[in-house]
Every structure is written in C-alpha cells, then in structure tokens.
Amino acid sequence: MKELKLDIFKSLLNSEDIKHIKTKLRQIKSNLDGHNSIKIFLDDISEEINSGYLLNEINQIIGTYSIERTKYYIKRLIKSLTETKNGKINDLNLNRWKEYDDIITDSLWVLNKRDRSGEHKGNYWGNFIPQIPNQLLRRYTKKGDWVLDPFLGSGTTLIECMRLGRNGIGVELINDIAESAKEIIEKEKNPFQVKNIVIEDDSREVDYATVLKDNSISSLQFVIMHPPYWDIIKFSDEKKDLSNSGSLQSFLESFGKVVEKTYSLLDKGRYFALVIGDKYSNGEWIPLGFYSMQEVLKKGYKLKSIIVKNFDETKGKRDQKKLWRYRALAGGFYIFKHEYIFLFRK
Helix, strand or coil: CEEEECHHHHHHCCCCCHHHHHHHHHHHHHHHCCCCEEEEEECCEEEEEEHHHHHHHHHHHHCCCCHHHHHHHHHHHHHHHHCCCECCCCCCEHHHHHHCCCCCCCCEECCCCCCCCCCCCCCCCCCCCCHHHHHHHHHHCCCCCEEEECCCCCCHHHHHHHHHCCEEEEEECCHHHHHHHHHHHHHCCCCCCCCEEEEECCCCCCCHHHHHHHCCCCCEEEEEECCCCCCCCCCCCCCCCHHHCCCHHHHHHHHHHHHHHHHCCEEEEEEEEEEECCEEECCEEECHHHHHHHHHHHCCCEEEEEEEEECCCCHHHCCCHHHHHHHHHHHCCCCCCEEEEEEEEC
C-alpha cells in the first residue's frame, strides 16, 4: 500500500506557478500508479482511500487552465480528505461522492452475474441476487442499524448485513429453509460482530414487539421484502406459505398483512424496499408487482422510486432460450427479463 502525506497538497496552495503545481501533481500521480489503495497521513491520523478516486481528482486538477481553478480543486480535494459529510441515513461521505462509482443511482439495474462470494449460493430456487440488498443497505442504512427481512429464504439479506456491519432479523416460515439459512449465516464471517436473529414463524403472526424487547432493540431502520411471486414457485405444502395462496386477492391480502404488521416497527423517515416481479397466466400478463405496490401504499408508505432490475436466466428457463423465443413469437407475448424494486419511505 502506498503512503502519502496530505501536506504535499497543502504546500501547492502556496505557489502561483501553475506549471510548477502540475509538475508536482504529475510526480504524485506517477508514484501512485499501480497501487489499489493509498494511505493518507494528516499529522498523526491516517486513512486508507481508493487510489482510483485520488487519481481522478489529480487528473481533473492537472486539466485546469487557470491558477484560480487549480487551487479551487486542490482545496476541494483537501476538504474531501479531511472533512466528513455523512447523510442522515447512511455512512456515505458526500464530500467524496465520486468515490462511490459502484453505487447505482439510475432506475435501471443491469446485473448479469450474481455475487457468489463467501456463503452466497445460487442453489436456492427463488433467492434474489446479493447485489440488491448490498446496494440498498449502503444507501439507506448506517453501521449498527437494524434491518428486517420477513421473507428470509436462504439468508442473503443477513449475510449482506454482516458484511456491511448492520444487525439483521430474518423471518422464515419453512423449517428446512430456516435451518439451512441459520447454518449458512453462521458460516459467513462477521467482521463487525453484528447480531443476527433468525425466526422460524409466519411473518404475519410474529410477535415483533417481544422480539425487539428481548433483544434490546428500540426500532428498525430498514425493511426489505422479497416475497414469493404468488404461485410461480411452490416453496412448500404449508397452507400459510404465500406461494400457496388460492387466488391473487388471497396473496395480496396475506402480503398486506405482513406490511401492516411491520409498519410500526420502522422509524419515521426510513425506507422499505419491496423486490418482486410479475407473472404470466392463461395468456394474460398479471402485474403482480404493481398490485403489491398498491398494497404497500394502502398502509401509509410513500413511494420514492421504482427500479427495474434485469435478469437473464431463471432455473425454469435455463438452456431453453430458443424454445421461449419461439413461444413468444407464437403466443404474441414478451419474455420476462426484469423484476421490480419498489422503494418506499415511511
């Protein structure tokens, strides 16, 4: 790891020779090339930063044409390295917002390859890709916050909570799935020593108040739900399983009860994310995502964003691209290549 003293940038502010300043910056840039991270020293304090961020800032300064603009960018760089401007609901330093180029801010998410690092596995039919909770947790939570996932599945959300330093509560109805999730989560590294609570129960019936009280939790700071897409995938024979709902209305009523049950637990002004897709049945496109969105709005949430996330293949359509293309041409429909992330604020 390359080390660099911040004083070298401060000293450049004493010069009125723009050529001299740029020569020094090029020397700094040359010394940093080939290093992924840089340790910046300010007096007795040091901080590790991404080299790409620093090099981009230096390049911008080198590209200036006036001494005034040159010094303005140098001062801005020094400020970004010495002062922190955090958002109210996350740990992002907005003085260094350019450093977060991997955080998506567009409403179209093209994520073709799921994260399979650590204990993330793709063998559970119906789990969502880890990048979804990763993106959302980084933008809408802080370290130490409490996150609730009432449809835990294989434990993807809680694994991301552990990696990012958030505490997590997951609820899973099916015994085998809940036990498997516990084993997977226990295998994942826990560098921030956060708490993980897995509850085997119906999300509509959990006594959340007691769970929070028993664990000295005052409230939640983020809720994320990835429920079954009605009956597209049958997860069990359990009658309470939402994937066994006998009708669309029954599914929406059950889902709405989960939203209502958890609404009071979330702090005011904090966020709730719903990940869900549509379905096709009997020659008709059923906008399950938007029906579910309406159920959330009925409970008092405000809609902040609708994100469309692509997916290339599902297990049911794997190795059948040509067949599905033929079916689409013959049947006059379009093949599902997306799902929704509805973002709400309380």
